[in-house]
Amino acid sequence: MKKLLAILMASALSISVLSSCGTGNDSGSQTGENGSPGKVTLQLWDTFVDGSLNSAMSQIISAYEESHSDVKINRVQKELTSLGETIKAAFMAGDAPDLLYYEGGIGTVGSYVKAGYLMDLSEAYKTYGWKDKLMSACWEVPSVGDYIYGVGHEMETMSLYFNQDIFDKVGLENPTTIEELTDTLQKLKDAGYTPLANTMGAEWSSNMNFIGTILYAYMSQDEIKDCMENDGSWDKESVRKAIDTIKLWIDNGYFPDHPEVHGDQEQLYFSQECAAWITGNWEVGNITKDTDFKTTIIPFPGSESCEDGGSQVNFAGGAFLVNAATAYPDESLGFIDYVVATPESSKVWYEVGGTVPPYTDEYEVEANELGEHVVELLGDETLQNTAGINMWLGTNAFEFFSFAGQNLIVGSLDTDSFIAEADAALQKDVESKMTKGSFTFE
Numbered sequence: 158m159k160k161l162l163a164i165l166m167a168s169a170l171s172i173s174v175l176s177s178c179g180t181g182n183d184s185g186s187q188t189g190e191n192g193s194p195g196k197v198t199l200q201l202w203d204t205f206v207d208g209s210l211n212s213a214m215s216q217i218i219s220a221y222e223e224s225h226s227d228v229k230i231n232r233v234q235k236e237l238t239s240l241g242e243t244i245k246a247a248f249m250a251g252d253a254p255d256l257l258y259y260e261g262g263i264g265t266v267g268s269y270v271k272a273g274y275l276m277d278l279s280e281a282y283k284t285y286g287w288k289d290k291l292m293s294a295c296w297e298v299p300s301v302g303d304y305i306y307g308v309g310h311e312m313e314t315m316s317l318y319f320n321q322d323i324f325d326k327v328g329l330e331n332p333t334t335i336e337e338l339t340d341t342l343q344k345l346k347d348a349g350y351t352p353l354a355n356t357m358g359a360e361w362s363s364n365m366n367f368i369g370t371i372l373y374a375y376m377s378q379d380e381i382k383d384c385m386e387n388d389g390s391w392d393k394e395s396v397r398k399a400i401d402t403i404k405l406w407i408d409n410g411y412f413p414d415h416p417e418v419h420g421d422q423e424q425l426y427f428s429q430e431c432a433a434w435i436t437g438n439w440e441v442g443n444i445t446k447d448t449d450f451k452t453t454i455i456p457f458p459g460s461e462s463c464e465d466g467g468s469q470v471n472f473a474g475g476a477f478l479v480n481a482a483t484a485y486p487d488e489s490l491g492f493i494d495y496v497v498a499t500p501e502s503s504k505v506w507y508e509v510g511g512t513v514p515p516y517t518d519e520y521e522v523e524a525n526e527l528g529e530h531v532v533e534l535l536g537d538e539t540l541q542n543t544a545g546i547n548m549w550l551g552t553n554a555f556e557f558f559s560f561a562g563q564n565l566i567v568g569s570l571d572t573d574s575f576i577a578e579a580d581a582a583l584q585k586d587v588e589s590k591m592t593k594g595s596f597t598f599e
Contacts, residue, residue, distance in 0.1 A: 195227065196226075196227055196228070196229060197227060197228050197229070197485050197488050198228075198229045198230075198231050199228060199229070199230050199231065199254075199255045199256060199485060199488055199489060199492060200231050200233070200254035200255050200256070201230055201231065201232045201233070201254055201255065201256040201257075201258070201492075202232075202233045202234075202235055202240060202244070202254045202256070202257050202258070202259075203232065203233075203234060203235075203257070203258035204234070204235060204236065204237045204240055204258060204259065204475065205234060205258070206234045206235070206236055209442060209509060209510050209511045210311075210510045210511070210512065211234065212509050212510070213505050213506050213509040213510030213512075214232075214510075215232075216505050216509060217495075217496055217502045217505050217506075218230045218232060220501065220502075220505075221492060221495050221496070225491075225495075228488050228491075228492070230492065233254070237259075237260070240257075240259055241259075241265070244257065244259070244269075245269075248269065248272070248274045248480075251482070253274070253480050253482075254480060255479070255480050255483040255484075255485060255488075255489050256477060256478070256479060256480070256483075256489050256492065256493070257477070257478040257479075257480070258310070258475050258476070258477055258478075259475060259476065259478060260475060260476070260547075261298050261299035261306075261307045261309055261473060261475060261476030261478070261548070262298065262299075262547055262548045262549065262550065262555075263301065263549070263550075263551060263591065263592065263593060263596065264547070264549075264550045264551050264552045264554065264555035264586075264591070265555070266299075266306070266307075266478065267301070267551070267552070267591050267596065268552075268591070270301060270304065270306050270596075271591075271596075271598060273481055273598075274480065274481055274482075275306040275307070275478050275479065275480070275481055276306070276478075276479040276480065276481040276483070276486065277304050277305065277306065277481075278296075278305045278306065278307065278308065278479065278490075279303060279304065279305045281490045282296060282305060284490075285490065285494045285498065287308065287494075287498060289517075290498045290516060290517055290518065291308070291309075291497065291498060291515040291516060291517060292309070292312060292515040292517060294309050294312065294471065294472075294473045294515070294544060294548075295308050295309035295310070295473060295476075295497070295515050296308070296309070297544070298473050298476070298544055298548045299473075299476045299478070301593065301596040302596070304598075306478060307476030307477060307478045308476060308477045308493050308497055309473030309475070309476045309515060310473060310474065310475055310476065310477060310496075310497050310514065310515060311439075311472075311473065311474025311475055311512045311513070311514075312471070312472075312473065312474075312512070312513040312514070312515055312535055313437045313438055313439060313471065313472040313473075313474050313512075313513070314437060314438055314469055314470065314471045314472075314531065314534055314535055314542065315366055315369075315370045315435065315436065315437050315457060315469065315470040315471075315472075315545070316435075316436075316437070316438070316454045316455060316456060316457055316469070316531075316534060317332075317338070317433060317434075317435060317454070317455050317456070317457050317458070318426070318433065318434045318435070318436055318440070318444070318452055318453070318454050319432060319433040319434070319452070319453055319455075320426075320429060320432050320433070320450055320451070320452065321450070321451040321452065321453045322429075322450045322451055323345070323350060323429065323432040323450075324432070324453070326348075327344060327345060327348045327350075327432075329341055329344060329345070331453070331455050332455075332458050333458055334458050334459065334460060334461045335371070335374045335375070335402065335457075335458050335459065335460045335467070336460065336461055337458065338458050339402065339405070339406070342406065342409075342411045342433070343409065343411075345432045345433070346409070346410060346411060350431070350432045351411075351412070351413050351425070351430055351431045351432070352411040352412075352431065352432055352433055353406070353411050353412050353413075353431060353432075353433055353434065353435065354413065354422045354425040354426040354430075354431035354433070354434040354436075355367050355412060355416065355422060355434065355435055355436075356412065356413060356415075356416045356417075356418065356419060356420035356422055356425075357416055357417065357562030357563045357565075357566060358416075358417060358418045358419025358420065358563060359419060359560065359563065360419050361547075361555070361558075361559035361560075362547075363419065363422070363562070364558060364559055364560060364561055364562035364563060365545070365546060365547050365555075365558045365559060365561075365562075366435075366436075366437065366470070366545065366547075367435055367562055368399075368403065368546075368558060368561055368562050369470050369545045369546040369547070369558075370435055370457050370470045371399045371400075371402060371403055372395075372396060372399045372546065373457075373459075373467060373468040373469070373470050373543060373545075374399065374457060374458065374459045374460050374463065374467040374468075375395040375396070375398045375399040375402075375459075375460045375462065375463055375467065376393070376395045376396065376399070376463065376467075376468070377395065377463055377464050377465050378465055378468060378541060378543070380393055380395055380396075381468065381543060384549075385544075385546065385549035385550075385593065386549070386593050386594055387594050388583060388587050388592050388593075388594040388595060390576075390580050390583075391575075391576050391579040391580050391583070392576050392580065395460075395462070395463065396576060397572055397576070398460065398462060400565070400572040400575050400576075401572055403562070403565055404565060404571070404572065407565065407566055412566075413425055413430075413431060416566055417563045417566040417567050422434065422436070423440070423443060423447075427443075427444075427447055427448050429450065435457065437472070438512075438513065438528075438531040439474070439511070439512065441454075441511065441525075441527045441528050441531060442511030442528075444527065445525050445527055445528075452527065454527060454530055454531065454534070456469055456534060456537075456540050457469060457470070465541065466541070467541070468540075468541040468542070468543040469534070469540045469541060469542045469543065470543065470545040470546075471535070471542045471543060471544055471545060472544065472545050472547070472548060473515070473544075473548070474512065477493045477496065477497065479493070497514065497515055497516065498516055499516070500516065500518065500519075500520035502514070502516075503516040503520050504520050504521065504522050507522045507524075507528070508522050508523050511528075513528075513531060513532060513535060546558060549592075549593055550586075550592075551582075551583070551585075551586025551587075551589070551591040551592045552586060552589075552591055553582040553583075553585040553586045553589075554579065554582040554583050554586055554592075556582065557578055557579055557582040558579070561575065561579075
């Protein structure tokens with residue numbers, strides 16, 4: 158169905174975040190493949206190694222090069238882990254690419270910001286009008302103070318996905334609180350289904366996305382701000398309730414067998430072995446394509462004990478970053494503008510890439526039912542869409558949360574030790590000045 162997609166009125170699709178030419182790099186080239194002078198070659202490393210996002214990036218680069226005959230993009234695709242392992246050495250050696258697409262949170266790239274490797278894009282945001290064209294998470298996540306070091310992309314939100322056919326068969330209604338959700342999961346188990354497809358093996362995103370979603374169901378906006386922006390302690394009653402809930406779900410057997418081992422969550426849900434899944438809109442395309450049952454997506458329900466009803470976990474899936482030493486800042490920034498802030502590219506990201514782009518003006522797309530609903534969720538001001546914990550955490554806290562779910566499952570953490578270790582990791586990050594609240598360039 159062809160629709161004119163008004164991705165937002167600028168205020169509506171905001172994620173609430175509580176809060177010159179370089180000369181040292183010759184990664185770009187002044188000649189093209191045929192050696193013709195005057196043609197700039199920009200080096201780009203990104204993490205779109207396969208699938209729909211890779212196809213979208215390739216199509217957008219081709220269109221850009223066709224309309225900008227003086228610029229060529231030399232693209233290198235790397236797995237996220239591989240990029241992380243190689244970019245530090247590349248920066249130190251002076252041969253990092255002009256452009257990166259990488260994780261934008263301070264825990265991932267804060268050390269590069271502190272070292273001066275990433276360009277301050279504050280003026281670029283004014284020059285290109287990005288604050289008028291893009292969602293606020295694009296600059297509020299990849300920034301410290303007034304220093305904006307990236308342009309966020311891939312707008313994502315965690316929600317409760319469930320097999321409507323199974324819910325109808327068991328006679329279940331949509332849960333409106335996490336307490337009701339706990340009752341729903343028990344009824345699914347009693348009916349012979351594995352309630353949740355989630356596993357938390359040695360993969361940071363499976364641990365952190367799940368735990369963060371449960372935390373935000375209990376924590377108020379003020380409490381989230383205290384932890385994420387002001388370096389406040391995790392020792393809060395709401396946090397204790399959230400971890401107690403996860404432990405209850407583990408003890409009651411709401412997860413697949415051996416959820417401490419990385420499992421194929423897609424297959425568990427697609428095969429209808431599991432009735433529900435706490436996941437993000439990156440799965441919408443595959444659900445639409447690869448399942449023959451009806452999936453319903455609802456905002457993850459907040460706790461009845463939360464004073465403001467709970468918040469929805471949102472992400473900028475990554476960010477475009479510019480090497481501060483690039484010889485071609487204007488071309489680099491112009492390329493980013495084309496990729497994230499034009500209707501042509503936004504259409505490709507949505508239709509081909511299966512992701513929600515940050516561009517806020519109207520553009521025409523082929524929209525499926527689930528994709529439309531995700532856009533509605535992202536634009537719903539009543540849901541308190543809030544940047545997920547991975548967008549905020551310093552390096553040590555990021556490491557702790559990357560395995561916290563797995564450790565809760567195997568019993569090496571309980572509620573008290575979870576909070577103690579989370580606070581200890583936070584303190585290490587504060588001491589190294591690598592949190593939103595403590596960061597300095599000294």
